[in-house]
Amino acid sequence: MNNSDNIYNLAVSGVQKLVPYVPGKPIEELERELGLSYIIKLASNENPLGPGKKALAAIQAILPDLALYPDGNGFELKSALAKKYNLDMNQITLGNGSNEILELVARAFLTPDLEVVFSQHAFAVYPLVTQAVGATAVVAPALNYGHDLDAMQRRVTAKTRLVFIANPNNPTGTLLSHSSLEAFIKALPVTCVCVLDEAYCEFVADQNVENSTAWLEKYPNLLITRTFSKAYGLAGLRVGYGLSSPQLADILNRVRQPFNNNMLALAAATAALTDSEHLQNTITVNEQGMQFITEGFKKLDLEWIPSAANFVLVDLKKPALPVYEALLRKGVIVRPVGVYELPNHLRITIGTSAENELFIEALAEVVSLS
Ligand SMILES: *Cc1c(COP(=O)(O)O)cnc(C)c1O
DSSP states (O other): OOOGGGHHHHSOHHHHTOOOOOOOOOHHHHHHHHOOSOOEEOSSOOOTTOSOHHHHHHHHHHGGGTTSOOOTTOHHHHHHHHHHHTOOGGGEEEESSHHHHHHHHHHHHOOTTOEEEEETTOOTHHHHHHHHTTOEEEEEOOBTTBOOHHHHHHTOOTTEEEEEEESSOTTTOOOOOHHHHHHHHHHSOTTSEEEEEOTTGGGOSOGGGGGGGGGGGTOTTEEEEEESSSTTSOGGGOOEEEEEOHHHHHHHHHHSOTTOSOHHHHHHHHHHTTOHHHHHHHHHHHHHHHHHHHHHHHHTTOEEEOOSSSEEEEEOSSOSHHHHHHHHHTTEEOEEEGGGTEEEEEEEEOOOHHHHHHHHHHHHHHHHHO
16 A cells, blocks of 8 residues: 555545534734734634633643643532532533533444434534544524524434534524423433533523523433633633533543643633633623624624624625635634535624724725625
8 A cells, every 4th residue: 555545545434524624714824824914803703802810820820830730630620610500520521622522422422323413504513523423414404594493303313312502503693592492402312412512601691591501400411511712711722511410421521531621721711710700891892892793784784693692694695705805805804604504604703892893894895895
């Protein structure tokens, strides 16, 4: 075998056909390409205020310990989360981002003869983790861009081992009602694990959404995932977690790496949980920015999908890529969502008020020219 391409034939079949996740364009890359000096990135739903002071101080304080392995059980962070949610520590799985939890659940529960149900326009990581283990993705058509729970339910069979639901969903920002969601979970067969991905729950005005943790008592097959990457402003550190029955958590903890969360991440996330001021500021800035940006769309006669999260999809009613590229040339990075079967939309992360103004200004120029 002297043709190095033959190596591809050795990979498991799901991986052979895998198309990797394409992240938002990094600022440095656009700087290199265009030589622009001022660039704003509203592409990856990151916190425009950055990390909070308490998280930064905790990182600073732990630096001298970096020669040691981190606490593989994440005792401090798990205790803090257990207290916050009134759960037992053994109901928590820590992940290198909540993305890792999504991968762990796929690895622990799927085989090539099993199926996974999720919605059209759902988060891109669900098909990736499904395909990587060779399981079959069963995609339910969306309803008004959101999850159609009835359509999803109809696709659940004895072969369905996992269901992924993002609430709010990324990239659409759509939100399911608390009662319809519980009815869906309740109706699932016990042979099916329900992953409720709540990466954006902190931004949702309806408090009911964060109270989904109360369901854990009733549904041992429910896994709720949350993250420090969005509202807590720690995307670069990679910390997320799963909340579930102790049995489900035990299974996930068996397959994770022993030190999957690094020491800086554990310290910063623990401190971030005590920084309610930073979280509140983040939520306020997001609400104001969402209002400003959607008013901007209105003035430009553009439609958008109402969003419960920290981003919004604007409908350009024509291919969005040229608009995306024209915005790039003005130093504004947003996110095309063609891979989500939404070729006429762009996803905009809500920024600081200065960033939002620059974005609307740039968008106004671009759409008036095209
Ligand atoms: C951003 C995001 C995540 C997770 O991100 P991590 O940084 O890995 O925690 C999970 N689900 C959705 C829907 C997201 O948008």
